[in-house]
Amino acid sequence: MEFLRSRQALHVLHHHRETFICKEDFQAIHDMGLNSVRVPFGYWVVLGPGAGEPYEGPALEILDRAVEWAEEYNLEVLLDLHGCPGGESPDAPCGRRQRPESKWAWQQWRRSETLKALEVVARRYRDRKSVTGIAVCNEPSRLIPAEVLAGFYDEAVSTIRTAGMTDRVTVVLPVFQRCLRTFEAVWREVSKGRHRNTCFDVHYYHCFEDTWNRMTLAEHLRVVEDHSRELQEFPAVVGEWSLALGGRAAAAMCPNEAMNLFARAQLQAYSQASRGWFFWNWRDGAGPAWDFRSSFQQGLLKGTAPSLPAWNGIGEDPLEKLLEDASEDSLVRYGDAVCLRCSSGRCIDVERSKVSARWFEGGDWQTFLLCPAASSAGFNGVVQDGDVIRLLAHSGVSLGISTGGKVLCRPGCNINCELTVLLKESPGCRRQLRHKDRVHLQCRNSGRVLDVEGSRVAARFQDFGEWQSLSIERKLQRDAGSKGLNEAAEASVLGKVLEEATLSLKRTAAVAELALPSPLRTRLTGAQARLTAV
Numbered sequence: 001m002e003f004l005r006s007r008q009a010l011h012v013l014h015h016h017r018e019t020f021i022c023k024e025d026f027q028a029i030h031d032m033g034l035n036s037v038r039v040p041f042g043y044w045v046v047l048g049p050g051a052g053e054p055y056e057g058p059a060l061e062i063l064d065r066a067v068e069w070a071e072e073y074n075l076e077v078l079l080d081l082h083g084c085p086g087g088e089s090p091d092a093p094c095g096r097r098q099r100p101e102s103k104w105a106w107q108q109w110r111r112s113e114t115l116k117a118l119e120v121v122a123r124r125y126r127d128r129k130s131v132t133g134i135a136v137c138n139e140p141s142r143l144i145p146a147e148v149l150a151g152f153y154d155e156a157v158s159t160i161r162t163a164g165m166t167d168r169v170t171v172v173l174p175v176f177q178r179c180l181r182t183f184e185a186v187w188r189e190v191s192k193g194r195h196r197n198t199c200f201d202v203h204y205y206h207c208f209e210d211t212w213n214r215m216t217l218a219e220h221l222r223v224v225e226d227h228s229r230e231l232q233e234f235p236a237v238v239g240e241w242s243l244a245l246g247g248r249a250a251a252a253m254c255p256n257e258a259m260n261l262f263a264r265a266q267l268q269a270y271s272q273a274s275r276g277w278f279f280w281n282w283r284d285g286a287g288p289a290w291d292f293r294s295s296f297q298q299g300l301l302k303g304t305a306p307s308l309p310a311w312n313g314i315g316e317d318p319l320e321k322l323l324e325d326a327s328e329d330s331l332v333r334y335g336d337a338v339c340l341r342c343s344s345g346r347c348i349d350v351e352r353s354k355v356s357a358r359w360f361e362g363g364d365w366q367t368f369l370l371c372p373a374a375s376s377a378g379f380n381g382v383v384q385d386g387d388v389i390r391l392l393a394h395s396g397v398s399l400g401i402s403t404g405g406k407v408l409c410r411p412g413c414n415i416n417c418e419l420t421v422l423l424k425e426s427p428g429c430r431r432q433l434r435h436k437d438r439v440h441l442q443c444r445n446s447g448r449v450l451d452v453e454g455s456r457v458a459a460r461f462q463d464f465g466e467w468q469s470l471s472i473e474r475k476l477q478r479d480a481g482s483k484g485l486n487e488a489a490e491a492s493v494l495g496k497v498l499e500e501a502t503l504s505l506k507r508t509a510a511v512a513e514l515a516l517p518s519p520l521r522t523r524l525t526g527a528q529a530r531l532t533a534v
Contacts, residue, residue, distance in 0.1 A: 013056055025282065026069040032296055037075055038239065038278040039066050040082035040138065042095050046117045050085055050110075055095065060124065070130040078133035078172065078278070079121060080239070085110035089141035106144040111152050115159045122163035133275070134160060135172035135201055135239070142177040150183070150190040157195045167197040170275060172237060174201040184234055199275045202230075203240040204266070212246035213360065214345030217258060218319040220249050221265050221308060228269035237275035241266060243300060244289040247360030248345040252323065259289060260300050268305030332370065332383045332433040332474055339366045340391075340441075341471040342452035348470075350393040353410035355457045362475060364394050371398070373418040373444070383433045385423040388444055401443040401459045407450060418444040424469050435474045440464050 029037060041063060044055035063079070070077045083095030090104035091097060098104040118136060125131045136156040140149055153173045160171055175183050180200060204227055206212050206220050215223075231238070243259040243266075244250075252258060270277040279292045288294035295301055309318040332338065339362035340348040346357040347366040359366070368391040370383060383389065391399040393409045400415035401407055408415060423431060424438040433439070441450045448459035451467040461468075 010056060017059065017062060021066075021283070023069050023072075026066075026073050026075060028293070029282065030073040030075060032292075035074075035076060036078060036132075036276065036278070037066070037070060037282075038078040038080050038135075039063065040080045042083035043081065043085050043114065043117045044083075044095075046120050047085075047113070050113070053096075063121075063125075067125060067128050067130055071128070075130065076132040077128075077130045078135060078237075078239075079125065079131060080135040080138060080172075081114070081117060081121070082135075082138040084137050085113035085117070088114075088137045088144070089139055091139070091141075093139055094137075101143075104141075106141055106148070109140075109144070111155075114152075115155060118156055119159050119163045122160045122165040126164040126166070126169075131169060133170040133172055133237070134165065135174065136160075137174055139176040139203065140174055146178070146183055146186045147190065150187045153187065154191050154194075157191075157198060161195075169197070170237075171195070171198045172201045172239070172275075173198055174203075174239070176203060180230060180234055180236075199235040199237055201239040202227075202236055203280075204238055204270075205240070205242065205244070206249075206262075207242070207244040207246050210344040212345075214248055214341070214343060215246050216320060216323070217245070217249040217252045217261070218317055218323050220245060220262065221306070221319065222311070222317065224262075224265045224269045225308065228272050231270065231272040231274075235274045238270045238273050238277035240280040241270065241277060242280050242290050243295055246345060248341070251359075251361040256298065256300060259295070260303060261306060263295070263301050264303045264305050265308075267301065330435040330474075332435060332437070332472060333381050334370050334372055334383060334389075336370050336383075337367050337475040338370055339473045339475060340368065341473055343466050343469055344452070344454075346452075346455070348452070348457055350395060350399070350409045352395070353397070353408050355399060355407045355409055356455045357452045357457055358455045362473065367394055367475060368392060368399065383421065385427065385429050385431050385433065385439075386420065388418050388420050390417050391419065391441075401446065401448060401450075403446070405446075405448055405459045407457045407459055416443055416445040419450075420444050421472075422464070424464070427464070433472060436471055438469050438471050440468050441470065 026037070042055060042057070044050075044053070044057035045059045045062065046057070048058045049055035067077055069075075082093065086108040087094045087096060087098060087104060088109050090099055090101050114137065118134070121134065136153060156173075157171045160169075161167070173187070180202065184200070204224075206215075206223065212220075230236075243263050245258060245262060249262075250258060279295075281290055282292050284290040288298055288300055309322065311317050311319065341362075342348065342357050344357070345360055347359060347362050348355060348357050348368075349359060349363075349365040351365060371390040371392050373388040373390050393399060395409055397409045397411060398417040399407065399409050399419075400417035401419075402416075403414050419441045420443075421433065422440045422442060423429060423433070424440060427440070442448070442462075443459055446459070447462045449462060449464060449468045450457065450459050450470065451461065451463075451465075452470075453467055
């Protein structure tokens with residue numbers, strides 16, 4: 001807004017307001033089988049901007065128009081006060097981003113003015129039959145004490161009812177980044193059961209922060225199950241949800257396939273909500289994960305709800321195997337192609353000599369071949385806790401640690417490529433490694449442990465913390481039609497595998513079979529590579 005004003009270009013905003021959502025959108029919403037719309041608006045649309053604030057308003061004619069179109073197409077309307085005076089949080093959805101969080105305090109939320117805005121809206125639309133819900137704010141900060149928030153909700157419901165909006169209309173009370181069960185108890189204590197026809201507003205997103213990014217698709221689906229149970233217990237509307245998945249889950253299979261599975265599970269779960277659900281958003285340029293029109297047109301919302309196998313939360317989830325199409329044999333062996341996934345959900349990757357952790361996908365740049373180190377006393381084919389290994393990148397060079405703690409894929413006399421693999425939960429137990437075990441990789445020479453901070457991969461400390469924790473994930477063999485490494489890279493990597501394995505075998509009198517991953521295996525004569533000690 002400040003930029004538009006400085007360029008005398010407010011007409012751009014006015015044009016957007018007039019054209020972004022129009023009557024045809026409401027018709028399309030009806031034609032797609034939906035029965036309600038959630039209309040977010042800022043307080044400045046009702047009261048005009050406060051002193052020194054950059055907004056443009058009032059503009060109640062926009063809300064009037066939305067209500068009229070909804071009535072024409074027999075749609076219900078949830079009027080959603082999406083931005084309050086002073087902000088109910090420091091984040092952009094309430095109208096202005098005030099980050100870092102220290103720039104905002106919950107006391108800046110002008111709750112009295114917020115009640116005034118709700119009173120004006122309630123009086124204006126109390127007799128409109130299409131208006132069946134009103135939300136009193138949006139995503140209030142978790143920093144607001146629960147008692148303060150519940151007290152505001154108590155005043156808000158009373159204000160709305162006093163303004164003439166009867167209990168025909170549901171008053172929606174957002175619960176964001178809080179335990180719903182805990183807040184419901186506070187609300188019950190504060191409100192003393194005085195109010196009728198209220199419900200909670202929950203937003204179920206699966207794509208923000210590292211917690212979501214490192215979860216598997218199976219774990220996301222289990223969370224959806226948990227949400228279904230939560231919705232059966234409390235009166236609620238799912239005010240916002242989307243098809244956006246955390247990075248690891250989104251990369252688990254074909255994007256449209258993953259989104260469709262995720263969508264079907266969510267639709268089934270959210271059908272349990274007493275007041276229904278609203279997809280965020282109707283129109284969005286960020287792709288079908290955030291755009292209902294696109295997801296509908298691409299068929300991503302079609303199909304019956306998936307039937308998930310029962311699981312009591314103990315041991316390995318059978319859903320993981322179903323989604324991964326994993327082999328019954330989960331042991332990690334020398335010669336396996338693996339990815340190393342850090343705590344953020346991203347995989348360690350190699351570009352030329354640089355080692356980073358930038359993406360969630362486990363592609364060629366993220367692939368390492370497990371090789372026995374030349375100093376190993378021997379190996380039996382299966383990698384064990386305490387083994388000394390080498391990680392051979394797609395470039396044909398082993399990942400190594402410099403004397404200064406840098407992690408590189410570059411030959412050099414000051415680069416140590418021998419890493420001791422230690423199980424995170426029980427180092428020193430000598431257990432055989434399995435797919436998705438969490439491990440630490442310690443430089444055999446310096447004792448430094450690989451760590452990942454953001455996208456940076458280093459070996460700065462001799463600590464065994466969360467930053468140093470890596471999930472070792474065996475890559476499934478790709479079919480013959482899949483795109484693999486180019487032929488030059490294949491030959492280079494294959495030569496290195498043979499060379500490093502042979503060096504190790506010189507230390508033993510054993511014969512080792514390396515089950516090389518496709519497409520490398522297809523470069524050899526015969527179905528297997530047999531290495532004999534010399």
